[in-house]
Amino acid sequence: MARSPAANGADRSREAIIRVRELEVGFGERLILKKLDLDVYRGEILGFVGPSGQGKSVLTRAILGLNPKRGGSIEVFGEDLDGMSGESRKSVERRWGVLFQQGALFSALTVRQNVQVPMREYLKLSERLLDELAMLKIEMVGLKPDAADKLPSELSGGMIKRASLARALALDPEILFLDEPTSGLDPIGAGEFDELIATLQRTLGLTVFMVTHDLDSLYTVCDRIAALGDGRIIAEGPIDEMLASEDPWVRSYFHGKRARAVAGGIEG
Amino acid sequence: MPRDTTGLRHDTSASAPRAELDGADQELRARLSGAWTVEHASAVEQEIDALVAAAGDSGRALIDLSRIERLDTLGAWVLDRTRHEFGQKGLPADFVGAKPEHHILLNEVAYRGFQPATEKKRTGLVDVLADIGGAVVSAGQDFARGISTLGEIIAALVRVILVPSRFRLPALTNQLEQIAFRGVPIIVLISFLVGCIVAQQGIFQLQRFGAQTFVVNLVGILILRELGVLLTSIMVAGRSGSAFTAEIGSMKMREEIDALRVMGLDPIEVLIVPRVLALVIGLPMLAFLAAIAALVGGGLVAWIYGDIPPDVFLARLKATITFNTFMVGLIKAPFMALVIGVIASIEGVAVKGSAESLGQHVTSSVVKSIFMVIVLDGFFAIFFAAINY
Numbered sequence: 001m002a003r004s005p006a007a008n009g010a011d012r013s014r015e016a017i018i019r020v021r022e023l024e025v026g027f028g029e030r031l032i033l034k035k036l037d038l039d040v041y042r043g044e045i046l047g048f049v050g051p052s053g054q055g056k057s058v059l060t061r062a063i064l065g066l067n068p069k070r071g072g073s074i075e076v077f078g079e080d081l082d083g084m085s086g087e088s089r090k091s092v093e094r095r096w097g098v099l100f101q102q103g104a105l106f107s108a109l110t111v112r113q114n115v116q117v118p119m120r121e122y123l124k125l126s127e128r129l130l131d132e133l134a135m136l137k138i139e140m141v142g143l144k145p146d147a148a149d150k151l152p153s154e155l156s157g158g159m160i161k162r163a164s165l166a167r168a169l170a171l172d173p174e175i176l177f178l179d180e181p182t183s184g185l186d187p188i189g190a191g192e193f194d195e196l197i198a199t200l201q202r203t204l205g206l207t208v209f210m211v212t213h214d215l216d217s218l219y220t221v222c223d224r225i226a227a228l229g230d231g232r233i234i235a236e237g238p239i240d241e242m243l244a245s246e247d248p249w250v251r252s253y254f255h256g257k258r259a260r261a262v263a264g265g266i267e268g
Numbered sequence: 269m270p271r272d273t274t275g276l277r278h279d280t281s282a283s284a285p286r287a288e289l290d291g292a293d294q295e296l297r298a299r300l301s302g303a304w305t306v307e308h309a310s311a312v313e314q315e316i317d318a319l320v321a322a323a324g325d326s327g328r329a330l331i332d333l334s335r336i337e338r339l340d341t342l343g344a345w346v347l348d349r350t351r352h353e354f355g356q357k358g359l360p361a362d363f364v365g366a367k368p369e370h371h372i373l374l375n376e377v378a379y380r381g382f383q384p385a386t387e388k389k390r391t392g393l394v395d396v397l398a399d400i401g402g403a404v405v406s407a408g409q410d411f412a413r414g415i416s417t418l419g420e421i422i423a424a425l426v427r428v429i430l431v432p433s434r435f436r437l438p439a440l441t442n443q444l445e446q447i448a449f450r451g452v453p454i455i456v457l458i459s460f461l462v463g464c465i466v467a468q469q470g471i472f473q474l475q476r477f478g479a480q481t482f483v484v485n486l487v488g489i490l491i492l493r494e495l496g497v498l499l500t501s502i503m504v505a506g507r508s509g510s511a512f513t514a515e516i517g518s519m520k521m522r523e524e525i526d527a528l529r530v531m532g533l534d535p536i537e538v539l540i541v542p543r544v545l546a547l548v549i550g551l552p553m554l555a556f557l558a559a560i561a562a563l564v565g566g567g568l569v570a571w572i573y574g575d576i577p578p579d580v581f582l583a584r585l586k587a588t589i590t591f592n593t594f595m596v597g598l599i600k601a602p603f604m605a606l607v608i609g610v611i612a613s614i615e616g617v618a619v620k621g622s623a624e625s626l627g628q629h630v631t632s633s634v635v636k637s638i639f640m641v642i643v644l645d646g647f648f649a650i651f652f653a654a655i656n657y
Contacts, residue, residue, distance in 0.1 A: 125313060133342060203373055204373070
């Protein structure tokens with residue numbers, strides 16, 4: 001899955017599908033994000049890293065409109081989310097899919113019903129096509145068909161992530177937000193999940209915004225990486241640029257013991 | 269790796285999906301155009317249904333995709349399904365003119381049959397009988413579980429009494445605050461109002477016989493023996509029993525109870541004993557306050573509507589109420605508390621993984637507690653009558 005950085009991250013002429021400018025988000029006295037700028041380009045997989053508690057999830061939630069912001073602007077599909085009417089806001093929302101860290105499946109519904117929730121809400125389809133599409137998504141994310149009629153409480157951690165991904169993909173979104181998609185998965189399962197994301201991105205032309213701590217994911221599937229520190233982006237670029245970064249946190253992250261093991265394993 | 273995805277993705281200018289049929293009798297040609305995506309989902313279904321209906325059932329078909337502007341998994345699925353259906357009715361079909369990116373997508377979603385959702389068959393009468401049987405069995409199980417949980421709670425209490433260092437005083441005082449102290453305003457207010465209403469109705473009815481002073485007997489006995497403790501128990505079941513079930517239930521959902529167990533802590537001792545103990549201590553205190561508030565309400569109404577001044581009210585009250593009238597109400601309170609605590613903890617522990625299950629168990633905790641409190645009150649009435657207390 002190695003990619004040449006020149007073809008991806010270094011090319012700044014491409015269309016930014018998400019454009020965050022001078023974003024400020026805070027709770028009470030504390031300012032979490034301080035004038036943060038970030039671009040996510042169409043068709044790329046962006047890995048987003050940073051120390052715990054520095055606001056990676058806060059940024060994701062701010063883009064999704066779940067956390068209020070104090071200043072700055074967020075543009076998605078070239079439109080400012082602030083000046084939007086309810087209707088156009090809705091049409092933006094159906095063009096993105098979100099995989100929450102804990103899955104956030106509706107616990108009272110089966111996996112199939114979970115996947116069908118957004119379809120029923122937005123599309124007028126026959127029951128037959130609804131069932132077929134739900135099963136298609138469930139198989140696409142690598143779940144067995146018998147998982148479709150199970151409740152979330154009957155699924156393992158990895159299956160919950162996959163089911164939640166199937167629901168995120170229900171409306172063929174253009175942007176996929178993943179919050180630590182491989183945390184809590186075994187290394188083989190995590191590898192398969194990475195592979196799955198890459199395949200989906202290739203076939204469906206998705207743009208993927210992935211918050212992750214998984215060095216394997218960063219090395220294997222991410223086109224570009226952005227590192228958050230002290231409320232702003234301290235480094236961004238393909239993995240080679242990150243490895244060359246002078247920032248102490250980025251250095252220790254990508255040159256630590258674990259990182260060297262991953263890098264050695266992939267290059268060797 | 270193809271990174272250019274312009275042909276795949278949405279842009280709002282694309283037109284609605286269309287399928288046109290032409291061609292000679294032996295070779296059918298379906299020309300598709302427009303956007304075959306989720307935005308046009310119902311149009312996609314209509315066009316395809318019309319296409320399948322219009323096609324004959326012999327010869328061969330070509331499905332021309334060259335003029336399709338956009339395609340996503342929904343469109344690709346429907347197209348590949350249609351190709352399959354043509355084949356099934358004896359009309360072998362092929363795609364022609366697919367763009368490379370559409371080709372990838374068509375391969376990815378390749379048609380396959382899915383097992384339809386398995387639905388349980390329901391047969392009227394048998395199901396009704398099975399439901400009734402199930403309800404009886406589960407009521408029996410509830411009773412048995414109630415007794416065994418009560419036993420476990422008492423055993424844990426005894427352990428705590430034998431080793432007082434294991435007693436959790438902070439937990440108990442915290443629960444007492446939640447259950448008793450914070451419950452005072454609403455319980456006092458409701459009891460006061462009920463006292464007023466009972467006295468008012470009593471005065472209106474007794475006036476006809478010129479016996480309105482007997483309203484003091486009515487109010488005093490009714491409130492002290494029954495209403496004070498019953499109202500309090502129902503309020504506590506609704507207020508604290510539900511909270512108790514929801515707390516234990518959500519702890520169960522998040523494996524917090526398992527976490528306690530693997531640390532060698534007994535969940536009954538840590539979670540349930542302090543709560544049940546707080547109920548047993550708090551409910552009599554609340555019942556006492558409720559009875560006083562109701563008497564004050566009754567006295568006030570008797571003064572306003574019945575011209576019975578407070579000193580007369582108090583004197584008559586003293587004459588009619590004996591110490592055991594007061595005790596009858598108070599003796600019942602700890603038992604009511606125990607019933608509420610046991611039911612709430614059983615329901616809390618029975619919560620399964622879903623939010624729906626939590627809701628069901630909180631509801632049934634409150635409903636069962638209120639029902640059992642009233643049944644228990646009936647048994648006490650029979651018992652006290654039998655022993656002439």
